[in-house]
Amino acid sequence: MKETPIAGALASEIDGLEHSRDTFITHWAEMGSSWGVPRSVAEVHALLFIEGRAMCADEIMDRLQVSRGSVSMTLRTLADWGIVTKTRQRGDRKEYFEAEQDVWNLLSLIVRARKRRELEPLLAALDDTRQAANIDSTADTAELKAHLARLDSMHDALRRLDRLSDQFIGRGGKGLDVAVRLLSSFL
Amino acid sequence: MKETPIAGALASEIDGLEHSRDTFITHWAEMGSSWGVPRSVAEVHALLFIEGRAMCADEIMDRLQVSRGSVSMTLRTLADWGIVTKTRQRGDRKEYFEAEQDVWNLLSLIVRARKRRELEPLLAALDDTRQAANIDSTADTAELKAHLARLDSMHDALRRLDRLSDQFIGRGGKGLDVAVRLLSSFL
DNA sequence: CAGTACTTTCAAGAATCTTTGAAAACATCC
């Protein structure tokens, strides 16, 4: 496990607020890495979120003690997911970055990105797998039928989730918060 | 990337059905590993799901070409998540394992396991972080207030998801399928 | 357009995570 992300600052400057931010960064990164998000990507995001202001690459490097290259790739990843946006500051050549502050929106963007990158390709692959099994196998055995039924049940459930998520977390969807409220109102 | 999980079988035995199973295993493992599930765990689960019958460790080893030790650890993980169950076969000392076949139930069990292992500890940590920040910092500045507000908004949203998921995917909950139907009926 | 400030790229190295396999533990049978 990596060191705590305290850096640049002298020990005397580390007050409760700074310490609390570090704790948040550590825990968020921990969660991220168990979900397959590189630790440093989660750390940079956590930093931008918890600072709540635009920061430049240098500041991030110093604060988290990671290399320039790593910060660059990490920020690009976060920008691709849409949870961090580039901003410019007048009279300064540097690029600044800030994180989405609305948590429901943040979660929607994360889910949306993963759905695109992972769920959609899987659905396409399952489609192909099903077609191939049907054509390849001349025999129309009970075994084949059961196999196709299994593929179908998986495919159908995932497609249903896919479609539903388009409606709630997709661009211009109703929003994750609405989904949560709807479900809560049924209990 | 690893080889396709064809094994033990001679080339001549590989018919369309077998090939389709392999394809499914490969894609499921692919998805799993991008979500932080070890490839071989996802492979073993995919095999048991798509075969739809109880299998013993030896058969799994041969089919996926993985070591005995790996199969043992993997099956234990899957059993902990509740998506694979041990069974005994009369007149045979071996343990057999079979995968949950209902997809909605399967997805519920996966989400439930991850919530327990990852979301709940994060929530507890955020709680502590918030308390600590409040106590540590003597000053009652606007900055501190904004920081606490950020922690709170994150904590509240995640807790809301946590509670909601208890109701739908928890033991004896209404089921993920019910949640999906409810949401669908609103569109 | 040359100089400067900043960013991106990517091959090599570092760190982390996964798998192996053989020994120990366990369980069942006679």
Place this chain on the structure above:
DNA sequence: GGATGTTTTCAAAGATTCTTGAAAGTACTG
């Protein structure tokens, strides 16, 4: 209880993924 079959453990090896840092690229500025 001893023999036999089966599972688990875990240190070391192997594989994968992540990070670095220096060089190349880009874009502003005077």
